[in-house]
Amino acid sequence: MTPRRPSQLNRLSAFLILLAPTFTSAAEITYAEHIKPIFREHCLKCHGEDQAKADLNLETFATALKGGSGGAVLIAGRASQSLLFNAITAADENERMPQKKSPLPAAQIEIIRQWIQSGLRESPASSSLVVARDTRFKPAPIPTADGPPPMPGPLPAFTPAPERRPLAVIAMAASPRAPLLAVAGHEQVRLIHASTQALIGCLAFPEGQPNVIRFSRDGGVLMVAGGKPVHSGSVILFDVRTGRRLTRIGDETDAILAADLSPDQELVALGGSGKTVKVYGTTDGRIRYKITKHTDWVTAIAFSPDGTKLASADRAGGLYLWDPSAGGILLALAEHKAAVRALAWRSDGRMLASAGEDGLLIWWDAHDGWPAINHPNAHPPLRPSGYFGKLANGVLALAFGPEGELLSAGRDQHVRLWNVAGQAVKSFATSPRIPLQAAITHDGAGLLAGDEAGSIRQWTRAD
Amino acid sequence: MKIPPPCPMPTAPRPPCAHHHRSLAAGCRLAARALRQSNGFLLSLLLATGLCAEEIPSFRRDVMPVFFRAGCNAGACHGSARGKDGFMLSLFGYDAKGDYYRLTQELVGRRLNLSAPEQSLLLLKATGKVPHTGGELFSKETSYYQTLLQWIAAGAPDDATSLPAPTGITMSPDHILFSGAHETQKTTVTARYADGSQRDVTALALFATNNPTTAKVDKEGLVAAVGRGDTTVFARFNRFTIGAEVIVLPPATNYTWPNPPAHNFIDRLVYERLQLLRLLPSELADDETFLRRLYLDLTGAPPSPAEYRAFMSDQAANKRAVLVDQLLQSDGFTDLWTNLWGEMLRVKGGSYAPTGTDVKAADVYYEWIREQIATNRPLNEFVAELITATGSNLTNGPANFFTMLVHDTKITPKNLAADFSQLFTGVRIQCAECHNHPFDRWTQDDYYGWVSFFTGIQRKLGAEPREFYVFNDLSVAPAKHLVDERPMPATVLGGATAVPKDQDPRQALATWLTSPQNELFSRNLANRVWAHLCGRGLVEPVDDMRVSNPPTNAPLLAALAQHLADTHFDLRNLVRTICTSRIYQLSAQPNATNATDTRQFSRAQLRRLRADVLLDTVVKVTDGERAFSAFPKGTRAIQHYPRSPGDTARPMTGDSFFDIFGRAARHSVDASDTKTEPTLSQTLHLIAGDTVQQQMRRGQVIAQQLKAGVPPEAIIEDLYIRTLSRKPRPSESTAMRGLIGQDTRDEHVYQDIFWSLLNSTEFIFNH
Numbered sequence A: 001m002t003p004r005r006p007s008q009l010n011r012l013s014a015f016l017i018l019l020a021p022t023f024t025s026a027a028e029i030t031y032a033e034h035i036k037p038i039f040r041e042h043c044l045k046c047h048g049e050d051q052a053k054a055d056l057n058l059e060t061f062a063t064a065l066k067g068g069s070g071g072a073v074l075i076a077g078r079a080s081q082s083l084l085f086n087a088i089t090a091a092d093e094n095e096r097m098p099q100k101k102s103p104l105p106a107a108q109i110e111i112i113r114q115w116i117q118s119g120l121r122e123s124p125a126s127s128s129l130v131v132a133r134d135t136r137f138k139p140a141p142i143p144t145a146d147g148p149p150p151m152p153g154p155l156p157a158f159t160p161a162p163e164r165r166p167l168a169v170i171a172m173a174a175s176p177r178a179p180l181l182a183v184a185g186h187e188q189v190r191l192i193h194a195s196t197q198a199l200i201g202c203l204a205f206p207e208g209q210p211n212v213i214r215f216s217r218d219g220g221v222l223m224v225a226g227g228k229p230v231h232s233g234s235v236i237l238f239d240v241r242t243g244r245r246l247t248r249i250g251d252e253t254d255a256i257l258a259a260d261l262s263p264d265q266e267l268v269a270l271g272g273s274g275k276t277v278k279v280y281g282t283t284d285g286r287i288r289y290k291i292t293k294h295t296d297w298v299t300a301i302a303f304s305p306d307g308t309k310l311a312s313a314d315r316a317g318g319l320y321l322w323d324p325s326a327g328g329i330l331l332a333l334a335e336h337k338a339a340v341r342a343l344a345w346r347s348d349g350r351m352l353a354s355a356g357e358d359g360l361l362i363w364w365d366a367h368d369g370w371p372a373i374n375h376p377n378a379h380p381p382l383r384p385s386g387y388f389g390k391l392a393n394g395v396l397a398l399a400f401g402p403e404g405e406l407l408s409a410g411r412d413q414h415v416r417l418w419n420v421a422g423q424a425v426k427s428f429a430t431s432p433r434i435p436l437q438a439a440i441t442h443d444g445a446g447l448l449a450g451d452e453a454g455s456i457r458q459w460t461r462a463d
Numbered sequence B: 001m002k003i004p005p006p007c008p009m010p011t012a013p014r015p016p017c018a019h020h021h022r023s024l025a026a027g028c029r030l031a032a033r034a035l036r037q038s039n040g041f042l043l044s045l046l047l048a049t050g051l052c053a054e055e056i057p058s059f060r061r062d063v064m065p066v067f068f069r070a071g072c073n074a075g076a077c078h079g080s081a082r083g084k085d086g087f088m089l090s091l092f093g094y095d096a097k098g099d100y101y102r103l104t105q106e107l108v109g110r111r112l113n114l115s116a117p118e119q120s121l122l123l124l125k126a127t128g129k130v131p132h133t134g135g136e137l138f139s140k141e142t143s144y145y146q147t148l149l150q151w152i153a154a155g156a157p158d159d160a161t162s163l164p165a166p167t168g169i170t171m172s173p174d175h176i177l178f179s180g181a182h183e184t185q186k187t188t189v190t191a192r193y194a195d196g197s198q199r200d201v202t203a204l205a206l207f208a209t210n211n212p213t214t215a216k217v218d219k220e221g222l223v224a225a226v227g228r229g230d231t232t233v234f235a236r237f238n239r240f241t242i243g244a245e246v247i248v249l250p251p252a253t254n255y256t257w258p259n260p261p262a263h264n265f266i267d268r269l270v271y272e273r274l275q276l277l278r279l280l281p282s283e284l285a286d287d288e289t290f291l292r293r294l295y296l297d298l299t300g301a302p303p304s305p306a307e308y309r310a311f312m313s314d315q316a317a318n319k320r321a322v323l324v325d326q327l328l329q330s331d332g333f334t335d336l337w338t339n340l341w342g343e344m345l346r347v348k349g350g351s352y353a354p355t356g357t358d359v360k361a362a363d364v365y366y367e368w369i370r371e372q373i374a375t376n377r378p379l380n381e382f383v384a385e386l387i388t389a390t391g392s393n394l395t396n397g398p399a400n401f402f403t404m405l406v407h408d409t410k411i412t413p414k415n416l417a418a419d420f421s422q423l424f425t426g427v428r429i430q431c432a433e434c435h436n437h438p439f440d441r442w443t444q445d446d447y448y449g450w451v452s453f454f455t456g457i458q459r460k461l462g463a464e465p466r467e468f469y470v471f472n473d474l475s476v477a478p479a480k481h482l483v484d485e486r487p488m489p490a491t492v493l494g495g496a497t498a499v500p501k502d503q504d505p506r507q508a509l510a511t512w513l514t515s516p517q518n519e520l521f522s523r524n525l526a527n528r529v530w531a532h533l534c535g536r537g538l539v540e541p542v543d544d545m546r547v548s549n550p551p552t553n554a555p556l557l558a559a560l561a562q563h564l565a566d567t568h569f570d571l572r573n574l575v576r577t578i579c580t581s582r583i584y585q586l587s588a589q590p591n592a593t594n595a596t597d598t599r600q601f602s603r604a605q606l607r608r609l610r611a612d613v614l615l616d617t618v619v620k621v622t623d624g625e626r627a628f629s630a631f632p633k634g635t636r637a638i639q640h641y642p643r644s645p646g647d648t649a650r651p652m653t654g655d656s657f658f659d660i661f662g663r664a665a666r667h668s669v670d671a672s673d674t675k676t677e678p679t680l681s682q683t684l685h686l687i688a689g690d691t692v693q694q695q696m697r698r699g700q701v702i703a704q705q706l707k708a709g710v711p712p713e714a715i716i717e718d719l720y721i722r723t724l725s726r727k728p729r730p731s732e733s734t735a736m737r738g739l740i741g742q743d744t745r746d747e748h749v750y751q752d753i754f755w756s757l758l759n760s761t762e763f764i765f766n767h
Helices: A008-019 A031-042 A061-066 A083-089 A106-117 B059-070 B096-104 B121-126 B143-153 B265-277 B287-299 B305-313 B319-328 B331-345 B359-374 B379-388 B397-405 B413-424 B444-451 B505-513 B519-534 B554-566 B571-579 B611-621 B656-661 B680-688 B690-699 B701-707 B712-724 B730-740 B747-758
Strands: A172-174 A180-185 A188-193 A199-204 A209-215 A221-228 A232-239 A245-252 A256-261 A267-272 A277-281 A287-291 A298-303 A310-314 A319-322 A329-332 A340-345 A351-356 A361-365 A370-375 A395-400 A406-410 A414-418 A424-429 A435-440 A446-451 A455-460 B041-044 B166-172 B175-178 B184-186 B188-193 B198-200 B206-209 B215-217 B222-225 B229-237 B240-248 B457-461 B468-472
Touching: A031 A061, A031 A106, A083 A106, A172 A435, A172 A446, A180 A209, A180 A221, A188 A209, A209 A256, A221 A245, A221 A256, A232 A256, A232 A267, A245 A267, A245 A277, A256 A310, A267 A298, A267 A310, A277 A310, A298 A340, A310 A340, A310 A351, A351 A395, A406 A435, A406 A446, A414 A435, A414 A446, A424 A446, A424 A455, B059 B096, B059 B143, B059 B229, B121 B143, B166 B229, B166 B240, B188 B229, B206 B215, B215 B229, B222 B240, B265 B554, B287 B305, B287 B319, B287 B331, B287 B571, B305 B712, B319 B331, B319 B571, B331 B359, B331 B397, B359 B397, B379 B397, B379 B505, B379 B519, B397 B413, B397 B457, B397 B468, B413 B444, B413 B519, B519 B554, B519 B571, B554 B571, B611 B656, B611 B690, B656 B680, B680 B690, B690 B701, B690 B747, B701 B712, B701 B747, B712 B730, B712 B747, B730 B747
Parallel strands: A172 A209, A256 A298, A340 A395, A395 A435, B175 B240
Antiparallel strands: A172 A180, A180 A188, A188 A199, A209 A221, A221 A232, A232 A245, A256 A267, A267 A277, A277 A287, A298 A310, A310 A319, A319 A329, A340 A351, A351 A361, A361 A370, A395 A406, A406 A414, A414 A424, A435 A446, A446 A455, A455 B041, B166 B188, B184 B222, B188 B198, B206 B229, B215 B222, B229 B240, B457 B468
């Protein structure tokens, strides 16, 4: 295997030391010692005891915490959501603080960021206001199995559409109970044995390209969603054992880009370029409700393992949790700044992982929508020599394994395995190709990635 | 590594889903490669059977030109900064790497379908087979479709880095002469590449005409004559624009060249052009018309009655040339050109100007400019000193250049770079900030290298609040390229290499800019001087010089620029050369051939007086006096520059009369900020506003003559000479005398006559 990369945490602390040589760790930054001098230099003339514009007084710790007329300006542990931090880092100079002056020096901004991230400590004696998150994995009971793990028997025959070359692996899923892999092909889905890599058979999908493939929790039903771009889109449910079509849901005017089947198999949620999440009943194929809050293409949808939450995300970075029974909003998870490409629930339902083109990989505490673990640069971009500019470092795919481990695939041509504490424990190169999909086999032994050339690579956890 | 067997296995009626295109793959099948990674196990689902067509289209050479030609990457479509309907292409294709990424990797599987190329969304959209905001752009039968299809079928490969880039284009023929309407001419466009190869790109170029009422051009490059005149059709391909001149002649009936005398090279070059276009020049203007025109153009006011009589009574054959020389030495000339430069350089002062543009600084700047004009400083030296000036804005006039060129609370290198270029070269380089200039030769590389000349310009507070020191901080990093954020060291426009690190970039900039060899500079200055004297630039607008806006008489502009450079950038020499030409002295009266000519200088153009000149003119002819707020008594309008009680970072003319009559508010560098279009409010102001009547009251022109017992006929004549620089015609004399009637002492009738003259079109216009 490739030389093991230093863990993200190690690198982060190395970064901090470089930036602020006087601090050995961010936890030592306090209001009294470090922050107030910065406020005094730049802020207190307008936001102090004397003026307190917008009712914001930064002169004492207590009033700073209280915020201004618009509410709190500091959120412990979340600089990105803290108004104060956004004000001093605003790109638009008309919105930036301090007004009509040069922005704060980068080193001071970094100190403020670390202070917020480390929990807004007032003095060396005070403790962090960020409550430590318990990210431990608690295995959920395996769904009551009806018989042996579902594997395909003889499948219906069909004439496959000609393929000039393999379709990029734009969709892939591993059965949660059986050594079975389902992979997108042109107007078909290939079923592959996860241990032997043998092709078991194919399911016809004349509806177009399969953009989303998901197994039901018991592994007995395969959901395939997709269609023909700007022409048609629908979701098909297949019986994994027989390959029979169980039902067809949705009749869209564009290929479906995101979809999921609820754990009880009663609902299918789908979305795409229409910016709307539509939720259908599987028994009657009727639409139950629509969610119209998204402002851009819906790019990812996922039901929580217990069926009590529905997550959906869009191309503008919007990410929400809904009540699947009627579509009421539960939480807005604001952090992504660019298209969200993947959503995945940990099997115990306590963590939702999201990732996107902004390079963020986040484990959200599903209980209150707190970003328990946030990696800002989970797949750092490849930087060829002589290339200076911004490069996309998107994270394209996520898959949780049976023990809460997470596999991610990114534009840096790497697949990474993360433990439940959010530490990268393995990294596999797929160069020169970009891995588009990731999957972990039902037993957790096989790590899989599908790439843009239509190839699937497999590693074991021992690699 | 096992290759999975085909499927469906037992009952497959036909070849398996891993389908091979045997027919297409004939002759060159790529061996399936099993890639084994050091730490991974490759599971290949399918083995690609690659198609090696005769020639796989290249993304940059073949595919991107289709986007260009079909308009996909135009500004209103996917070339807009945020793309269209979720898909962005770089405008006119400046970012090939980015375009390739967005097509092939941004949303894998969405835009291209490598498994079933015909089903690629790109093709379905372009051919209108699925809803597309842009509609159907081309059909499946076209070469455009085939190019895209073959490229996708080949796997949408990226180009090798060794692909030769285009270096330029030519259009053939480059001159088209139509002898009548309805004639046509096919043009072809050829691109040259860095490896020396050439290629016919007519089918990939875009065509346009500058004047569709003279000639039109279709998508295939077929030029068709429409009506008499001259224009340019131009073709664009890649980042290049090239023009071909088109002349549509009127019928040749009865056209004989009258062979008028030529005073100098200007006349000869205009005559050549007129003969080519079968235009006849108007007659020479009479002495009265010439006199008024010259006074207005050179001193900013008409001649006084005494000056009129002196010239009219002069019998010398060369009296026009003598008068030109005399006026070139006048204070009026210095004031007028100080005013014109002050407008271009945006001299403005404020009483509360926290950024170094205090009234005191503006005064120092103004006086320095005036000194340069008064001493006839060579224009290249004048400009060079502006560019390289440093130090206190209160003691060193030219140091105000960078703080006043853009009045702003902070110095923005991009704004300085744009305005500097527009002012001194006529090039609107800012078009190349976000994309290569679509209608000129400038690239983003040119732009960012240019901006880097200005990244170090800074000012700091001096000894008192009004004082600022301007300096160039050489340690400031150069501008970064938009596309890849490369640092772009300071490089002159069109320059191949950056200014060496050990040189002061401003010195290098000045040396390059003001060199006699730099046509950008000499053409720009010559064109601006010509425009002031002849009412229209050879390139119009004067501050928009580009390949697709060619001069109406290219040899003349070249000759004027050369003349200026040869005479060491002597402003008065150039003005003298133009004003002593016969072309300058032609009448505005059209003949049968040139009534519609506004571009070839076959006759004088009617020009409404500039706001400041008009006000001075009203004051001078009424013997009046006009005060300007914050200026001493006796200040002329052309000596006035905007002063503000506050700061200067906003448009301001400094006087309501200037607002109405369109004096430049000195807020932008655009030449069009000086407006000379007549408007209704101008007419109303002259009729009923406070200017005309107040000045008439002030001057007491009529009362004094009545008091002196001047007879009515003489008063009428005086009023005509004052306002129009001519004697009344006999019919006018008779009519006016009739109005006065028996009571020849009644001032009111004279005032009505005077007022009417001041409100006449003849008075408001230079003709």
